[in-house]
Amino acid sequence: MRILQIIPSISLVYGGPSQMVLGLSEALAQEGVEVTVLTTNSNGDVGQPPLDVPLDRPVEQNGYQVRYFPCSPFRRYKFSLDLLRWLAGHATEFDLAHIHALFSPVSTAAATVARSRHLPYLMRPLGTLDPADLRKKKRIKQIYAALLERPNLAGAAGIHFTSPQEAKISERFGTSTPDVVIPLGVKQPAMLPKGxxxxxxxxxxxxxxxxxxxxxxxxxxxxxxxxxxxxxxxxxxxxxxxxxxxxxxxxxxxxxxxxxxxxxxxxxxxxxxxxxxxxxxxxxxxxxxxxxxxxxxxxxxxxxxxxxxxxxxxxxxxxxxxxxxxxxxxxxxxxxxxxxxxxxxxxxxxxxxxxxxxxxxxxxxxxxxxYSWKAIAQATIKAYQQILTSKSRLG
CATH class of the missing domain: 3.40.50.2000 (Glycogen Phosphorylase B;)
Structure with missing residues (x-):
């Protein structure tokens, strides 16, 4: 199974949602899945230098690959035309894309590209479909959703929620895409000296x-x-x-x-x-x-x-x-x-x-x-297999 994980950035400054992708990718790799992470070199606000990483070539780590692309032309929004061009040219080499973040231009565009290339995809909204989050910049989001995210959600093979409560309260913009509820994972820590x-x-x-x-x-x-x-x-x-x-x-x-x-x-x-x-x-x-x-x-x-x-x-x-x-x-x-x-x-x-x-x-x-990564990886693989089996049946 060859899987793409697509996320605007995996820099530490963006906290848990970004780091989750790294943990999931490593856990999936340990279960035999071929994982490629597509992301940008964004590293915080515009005043901060980008990540010092190789661009547009595979970086091997913990059993999976990461491909970083430069933020251009809209660095502030973690957008990358190069990432989208690569995805358009290589989508047929993968079985499924797992896209993280809504209302983020590169993720939004990646879903559109995946759909145009007939690559099934799962979308993880990162809480952006919560009514409380949707109230922020409400008018802009209503327009964005109507023009872009509603078609992306409607065309997705599933929406990845991380808790039953998130799935229960989230807005779907009138779509009927299946829910996929899988928690996030954490590594078992080493015990350090007390104090x-x-x-x-x-x-x-x-x-x-x-x-x-x-x-x-x-x-x-x-x-x-x-x-x-x-x-x-x-x-x-x-x-x-x-x-x-x-x-x-x-x-x-x-x-x-x-x-x-x-x-x-x-x-x-x-x-x-x-x-x-x-x-x-x-x-x-x-x-x-x-x-x-x-x-x-x-x-x-x-x-x-x-x-x-x-x-x-x-x-x-x-x-x-x-x-x-x-x-x-x-x-x-x-x-x-x-x-x-x-x-x-x-x-x-x-x-x-x-x-x-x-x-x-x-x-x-x-x-x-x-919340062990092994359990999360196995649940995620099961969800991927169900999506691919359904796609196969539909021809």
Whole structure:
């Protein structure tokens, strides 16, 4: 089976959605699938230099190939005519394309090219069909959808949602394309020496470590989390807050949050790390007593799954669409998107260290069973085979 994975960028600065493609590609390769990733060399905002990678030739990594193409003519939108020309010329060499992102010009155009070359394709919307996301730039998206994305969705072999809740609430623009629900995957982490990140950041063992690790974006609920933490601090709660993340596409918002924390009573109880990767990221996840993400909408929440995999209980909103799984597995605490509810769940979780440990153990067991890359790869291969079998029957 020869599969294309098409995504606007796989740079680390774009966070979980991009990195998921790399994890999936490696897992598929381990199951014997030939995978080629088509992407651009985009690396953040226009002011940032592009990725320093070979262009328009295969780069071998972890059992699969990546082909990078230059962003041109619209670098800001991660668009690449070269990528589309390559796809048009080589589409017949592949069995199926898995296209990641809607309302992104190169993904939109790639679906159109795939359809013109009779290459079946699966579309993963990355949460862009969520009504809350569609409200942003609503008029532009309505036009874009009517002209471009509706035909792309209608012509797709399936729409890849990462949770039943995402599938349930997503807009389809009147199309009847089948849903394919497959979660995202996480790697089983190596266990690092306990307290490594606390030592590096100067956080005492006596202070519970509350971790926010995600893109710093208005949808992530920091306008709920900061006031909730201020209330707890005023009540005399003992904790240290670590804010890990950034936003290369909206540095103004990131700076606003940094300034807010500097002016807050939380200032002496907060560490801002910026983006963390590799062992530093793993060490933070393993040392955290709680992982907090009170998002307004989150089609899956890969950072939540990563925290769980590392044995850290989570406090999330009921708009993180795996919240029901978290609740049923007793892997953390779930709040609504308001300060009072979040404050209560944080207060309850901070009050009982043994309960945090129990839920952290539950979280790890659930994540390793349900979000392992091997399980995700096998489910994805099954979906690909069903699509190809259906195509064969239709002739």
């Amino acid at each position: 490594q990140s606390r030592k590096e950041l100067g956080i005492p063992e006596t202070q519970p470590l509350l971790l926010f690790m995600s893109r710093i974006d208005p949808k992530k609920g920091l306008n709920l989390l900061i006031p909730a933490l201020e209330r707890l601090l005023d009540e005399g709660a003992n904790f240290h807050f670590v804010l890990a993340g950034g936003n290369p596409q909206d540095p103004a918002y990131e700076n606003k949050i940094r300034e807010q924390l500097q002016a807050s009573p939380l200032r002496d109880r907060t560490t801002i790390t910026g983006f963390v990767t590799g062992d530093s990221k793993t060490a933070l996840l393993q040392d955290a007593d709680l992982f907090v993400l009170p998002s307004y909408y989150e089609n899956f929440g890969i950072a939540v799954a990563e925290a769980m995999c590392n044995g850290t209980p989570v406090v999330i909103s009921d708009q993180v669409y795996i919240w029901e799984e978290i609740e049923q597995a007793e892997a953390g605490w779930v709040c609504t998107c308001d300060v009072d509810s979040l404050t209560k769940q944080l207060r309850d979780s901070l009050a009982d260290a043994s309960e945090r440990q129990r839920r952290g153990t539950n979280a790890q067991e659930y994540a390793l069973k349900n």
